[in-house]
Amino acid sequence: MRKIPIAIFGNGLVALDLLSKITESPILECKIVFCRTKKPTFEKLAARHGVRMEYDLIHGFNKHAGDYEALFDCTSALAHRKYSPVFKNLDKLIINLTPEKAGHLCMPALNMQTLIDNRVKYFDMVSCGGQAGIPIIHAISEVDKDIEYAELFINATSESLGAGSRANIDEYIDTTEDGIRFFAKNRTLRAKAIATANNAKRNMRVTVYAEMSPNKIGEIRVSVDKMVKEVQKYVPGYKLLVEPLVEGDHIMVSLEIRGIGDFTPEFFGNVDIIARAAIQAAEKFFIANRNQRPPSSIQ
Ligand SMILES: NC(=O)c1ccc[n+]([C@@H]2O[C@H](COP(=O)([O-])OP(=O)(O)OC[C@H]3O[C@@H](n4cnc5c(N)ncnc54)[C@H](OP(=O)(O)O)[C@@H]3O)[C@@H](O)[C@H]2O)c1
Known part of the structure; x- marks a missing residue:
C-alpha cells in the first residue's frame, strides 16, 4: 500500500526521534521537514531517507502543501501559537507535539476512536x-x-x-x-x-x-x-x-x-513516548480513513 506522506516542523530532539521512528512506520513516510537552522545530525538522517529540508517558513507550508497529508509540529508552544492559523487553513491532519492547546486533546489509549468518529483533524498530544x-x-x-x-x-x-x-x-x-x-x-x-x-x-x-x-x-x-x-x-x-x-x-x-x-x-523515555503516541494517532487516523481522502475539516 502507498505510504502516507507527512511533514515535520522543527529539527530538535523530539523531531529527530520522530523522524527516525517514522522511517520504520509501515503507514507513514516523511517527505519534508520545515525548520530554520541547519543541524548536521538531522541533515544526515534526512539525507539518508531522501527527506527534503525546507528553510522557508513564511511560504513553505503552503508552497509544499501538495507534498504531505499530515504535519507534525515539534517546535514549542510559542511557535505553535504563531503558526496554528496557517496550519488550520492547510486542511491536513495536524499533530501538535507541543503543549499549546490549539485542537483536541489526544491520548491514543483513551480517545482515538472518539476523535476519528467526530472527524477531528487537529490533535494536541498534551505532554x-x-x-x-x-x-x-x-x-x-x-x-x-x-x-x-x-x-x-x-x-x-x-x-x-x-x-x-x-x-x-x-x-x-x-x-x-x-x-x-x-x-x-x-x-x-x-x-x-x-x-x-x-x-x-x-x-x-x-x-x-x-x-x-x-x-x-x-x-x-x-x-x-x-x-x-x-x-x-x-x-x-x-x-x-x-x-x-x-x-x-x-x-x-x-x-x-x-x-x-x-x-x-x-x-x-519522555521523547520516546510523545513520538510514539503521535505516530500511533496518525497511523490510526489514516487506517480509519484508508481508501478515502482525509475528511474535510472539523478542527
Ligand atoms: N523533549 C521532550 O522530552 C519532549 C517530550 C514531549 C513533548 N515535547 C515538546 O516538544 C517540543 C520540542 O521540544 P524539544 O525538546 O525537541 O526542543 P528542541 O530540541 O529545542 O527543538 C525545538 C525545535 O523547534 C524549533 N523552533 C523553536 N521555536 C521556533 C520558531 N519560533 N520558529 C521555527 N522553529 C522554532 C527549534 O529551532 P532552532 O533550533 O532553530 O531554534 C528546534 O528545531 C516542545 O514543545 C516540548 O514541550 C518535548
Missing part, C-alpha cells in the same frame, strides 16, 4: 508526562468517579529537554493539568502536574497520586494493569514500576518509561 500518567488517572477514575485530587510527579533527564521544552514549562503544566481533568471526566477535580529534571542518565519516571477511598485498591490494580497493557501496545518501554498501593488517603502508582533503541538514548 510526555501526560501521555504517561493520564491513562493511569483515567483507569483509576473508572473505578472511583469521585476522585477529588490527582497529581502527576514527572521526572526526566535534563539532557533530554531541548530549548523548546524548557521554553514552554508553563504551557506544559497547564495543558497536563487540563488533560488530567478532561480524561478523568471531572472538570472540578483538583489536578496538579509537577515537572522535574535530573542530571543522571535515568529513565523517565512518573508517579501518580490520587485522593480516594483505599477500599477499592483491588479493583484499581485490575484497572491499572489493563491500562498499562493498552499503552504498551504502542510504547513498548512503558512499565509499571510500583503497582498501586495505599498511602493514607491516597493511591500511589509509579511508572517508568524507557526509549527503545532509536536515534536518541534509551533513557530519553
Whole structure:
C-alpha cells in the first residue's frame, strides 16, 4: 500500500526521534521537514531517507502543501501559537507535539476512536508526562468517579529537554493539568502536574497520586494493569514500576518509561513516548480513513 506522506516542523530532539521512528512506520513516510537552522545530525538522517529540508517558513507550508497529508509540529508552544492559523487553513491532519492547546486533546489509549468518529483533524498530544500518567488517572477514575485530587510527579533527564521544552514549562503544566481533568471526566477535580529534571542518565519516571477511598485498591490494580497493557501496545518501554498501593488517603502508582533503541538514548523515555503516541494517532487516523481522502475539516 502507498505510504502516507507527512511533514515535520522543527529539527530538535523530539523531531529527530520522530523522524527516525517514522522511517520504520509501515503507514507513514516523511517527505519534508520545515525548520530554520541547519543541524548536521538531522541533515544526515534526512539525507539518508531522501527527506527534503525546507528553510522557508513564511511560504513553505503552503508552497509544499501538495507534498504531505499530515504535519507534525515539534517546535514549542510559542511557535505553535504563531503558526496554528496557517496550519488550520492547510486542511491536513495536524499533530501538535507541543503543549499549546490549539485542537483536541489526544491520548491514543483513551480517545482515538472518539476523535476519528467526530472527524477531528487537529490533535494536541498534551505532554510526555501526560501521555504517561493520564491513562493511569483515567483507569483509576473508572473505578472511583469521585476522585477529588490527582497529581502527576514527572521526572526526566535534563539532557533530554531541548530549548523548546524548557521554553514552554508553563504551557506544559497547564495543558497536563487540563488533560488530567478532561480524561478523568471531572472538570472540578483538583489536578496538579509537577515537572522535574535530573542530571543522571535515568529513565523517565512518573508517579501518580490520587485522593480516594483505599477500599477499592483491588479493583484499581485490575484497572491499572489493563491500562498499562493498552499503552504498551504502542510504547513498548512503558512499565509499571510500583503497582498501586495505599498511602493514607491516597493511591500511589509509579511508572517508568524507557526509549527503545532509536536515534536518541534509551533513557530519553519522555521523547520516546510523545513520538510514539503521535505516530500511533496518525497511523490510526489514516487506517480509519484508508481508501478515502482525509475528511474535510472539523478542527
Ligand atoms: N523533549 C521532550 O522530552 C519532549 C517530550 C514531549 C513533548 N515535547 C515538546 O516538544 C517540543 C520540542 O521540544 P524539544 O525538546 O525537541 O526542543 P528542541 O530540541 O529545542 O527543538 C525545538 C525545535 O523547534 C524549533 N523552533 C523553536 N521555536 C521556533 C520558531 N519560533 N520558529 C521555527 N522553529 C522554532 C527549534 O529551532 P532552532 O533550533 O532553530 O531554534 C528546534 O528545531 C516542545 O514543545 C516540548 O514541550 C518535548
